[in-house]
Amino acid sequence: MLRVFQNPKVVVSVVFVAAMFMNILDTTIVNTAIPTIGAQFDATISSTGAVSSAYLVSIAVVIPASGWLGDRFGTRRIFLVALALFTTSSALCGLAGSLGQLVAFRVLQGVGGGMLTPVGMAMLFRVFPPEERIRASKILTIPTAAAPALGPVLGGVLVDGLSWHWAFIVNVPVGIAALAFGLRYLPDHDDSAAETGRFDVPGFLLAGAGLGALMFAITEGPSRGWGSAVIVGSGVAGVVLLVLLVRLELRVRFPMLDLRIFRDRLFRSSTLVVLPSSAGFLGLLYAFPLLQQEGLGRTATESGLLTFPEAIGVMAGSQVVSRIYRRFGPRRLMAGGATTVALMALVLSRFDGDTPAPLVVATMFVLGGGMSFVFIPSQSAVFANISPASTGQASGLFNALRQTGAAMGVAIMATVISVVGTSATGSPSSAGPGLDAYHAAFFTAAALMLVGAAMAWRIRDADAARTMAPPSSPHPTAPAPQAGD
CATH class of the missing domain: 1.20.1250.20 (MFS general substrate transporter like domains)
Structure with a gap:
């Protein structure tokens, strides 16, 4: 041991x-x-x-x-x-x-x-x-899927x-x-x-204040109202600060966030898949328990048991992806996985209180399996051509964008549920939104996943050649990052 x-x-x-x-x-x-x-x-x-x-x-x-x-x-x-x-x-x-x-x-x-x-x-x-x-990447699926x-x-x-x-x-x-x-x-x-x-103090202040303000606007927008002064002010301030951050970080030698990493075509393409996919997937995991508890009157435990097959699906799908990744590459796997999740979101939009539990479980399982085809290839490929010295910087960028995508997904679903639930009755109902509101959220999640699928088709498998090589073979030469490509 x-x-x-x-x-x-x-x-x-x-x-x-x-x-x-x-x-x-x-x-x-x-x-x-x-x-x-x-x-x-x-x-x-x-x-x-x-x-x-x-x-x-x-x-x-x-x-x-x-x-x-x-x-x-x-x-x-x-x-x-x-x-x-x-x-x-x-x-x-x-x-x-x-x-x-x-x-x-x-x-x-x-x-x-x-x-x-x-x-x-x-x-x-x-x-x-x-x-x-x-x-x-298979290891990463354990906490990201089960938790x-x-x-x-x-x-x-x-x-x-x-x-x-x-x-x-x-x-x-x-x-x-x-x-x-x-x-x-x-x-x-x-x-x-x-x-x-040296520590990039201006970059840290701009990045921290900009991302913090934007995250506050995204997370608090659904509850405080997107038109409220504090949300509009916070959102605008966040965007302005981040624009200033970009201008600053491209001029300094040792930036807090090395935005030059986006010159790497594979990193850029993979991130563009992860951003809408994280929003759609985390938005689904936010809306589904709400449908079960507030829309259908189930307990938190019952809702959790119906949600958990998604985690089993991710872990089961990861076993399949790990075996076929080297043959098919990230492009087709990610596009197919995101499309599968979108289709399952559309299936969820038809569910109500009379839907058999086995069908709900099966849908969540397939949804999780489809998401594993997005998770694992993207995490395997995103740092393929990033040097070890730049891995820390690249990880910070990748996770900042993924965290933003997840927050956006939850905020978008909460807003859709609130707006549709209110418009259906003309005013907020003490009984909560109707099923149409939750179904609209699932449609929205499907749209976000389809955006992720479209972005996946832009990935070039040749750029991920290093991750597709057999473990025992020498590393093939990685293609040079192509700025502005």
């Missing part, structure tokens, strides 16, 4: 999966607990929304700096610091005695969570060479059976175990090849 832990690929995989599962699970569990938190602190819906938005905004602010921090101080050190911070702040959230304390501790938790994903992904793709990236589906079930059990405090405390034992394991076995990685230069 100890010899296994001497393999850096095994150790990085174990620590990364544990940390990411905890990080992603936290978001879905907390969403389940928010109504109970609001009731205990006698807070309004907009006030309790800060519990989620504070976390997401904090993540958006930190992600841009994660690549520089990992390259400057070492990915192992930063990852373990982030894991310790996330675990400690989870305990503090569970002990919070007021809504203000809880929001403050959620900001701290977001700082840790914002560093975990990009730094952990950089570690993962540095220990797995390009021809083994398909294996690394969103398991969260509502576990959240319902913890909140109903114990208290909302356990929605945060549940992270603590997992975090302590992962931290102890990482301190003992996680190897040091030589990050000396990455030139960091």
Whole structure:
């Protein structure tokens, strides 16, 4: 057993999966607990929304700096610091005695969570060479597929059976175990090849403020109203700051976000697939439980059990993708997977209370399987031609855009459900939106997935040749990045 832990690929995989599962699970569990938190602190819906938005905004602010921090101080050190911070702040959230304390501790938790994903992904793709990236991508599907589906079930059990405090405390034992394991076995990685230069203070301020403001507008828009002054102001400010960021970062030698990475055609194309696909998929996982609970009157546990086959589908599909990726390449697999998810979203738009449960389970399973054909090829190919020295920067960019896509998906679905639900009756109904509102959300998710499928056809399999080579063969020469192509 100890010899296994001497393999850096095994150790990085174990620590990364544990940390990411905890990080992603936290978001879905907390969403389940928010109504109970609001009731205990006698807070309004907009006030309790800060519990989620504070976390997401904090993540958006930190992600841009994660690549520089990992390259400057070492990915192992930063990852373990982030894991310790996330675990400690989870305990503090569970002990919070007021809504203000809880929001403050959620900001701290977001700082840790914002560093975990990009730094952990950089570690993962540095220990797995390009021809083994398909294996690394299979590892990534475990937390990204299982956690969103398991969260509502576990959240319902913890909140109903114990208290909302356990929605945060549940992270603590997992975090302590992962931290102890990482301190003992996680190897040091030589990050000396990455030139960091001085900390890009203007770039950090523009990126953090811009992404933070934009994320606030996206996450709070559905509840506060897209026409409200604070949302419009925040959104406009975010866009303006990000435009200034682009102009600045293209002029400095060591930028906070190295936007020159987008000159790599494969990185650019893969990111353009992931952005709408993440929005469509996470939007589906947001709207489906709402349909089951608010639209059809099922419990959180019942809703979670109907959602969970999606995770099984992703993990089952990953086994298929890993076997055929080298033969078919990312282009056709990603396009076919996104199209499959779009078709399943259209099937969901026909469901109601009389739909047999086995049909719901089968649809969610196929939906998850289709999404694995998007997840794994995109994660395998996106860094194919990125040098090890630039992997940290590329991971920060990729995760910032993926996080933005996920937030946009949830915001879009919430808005569609609200607008259609209101227009159907002429005013908001105390009974909640009708089924037409949820069906409209599924149509919207299908449209987003079809956009992702269209973007996938722009990918050139030849650009991903390094990831398609057999593990035992020499690396083929990677095509040179083609700027403006």
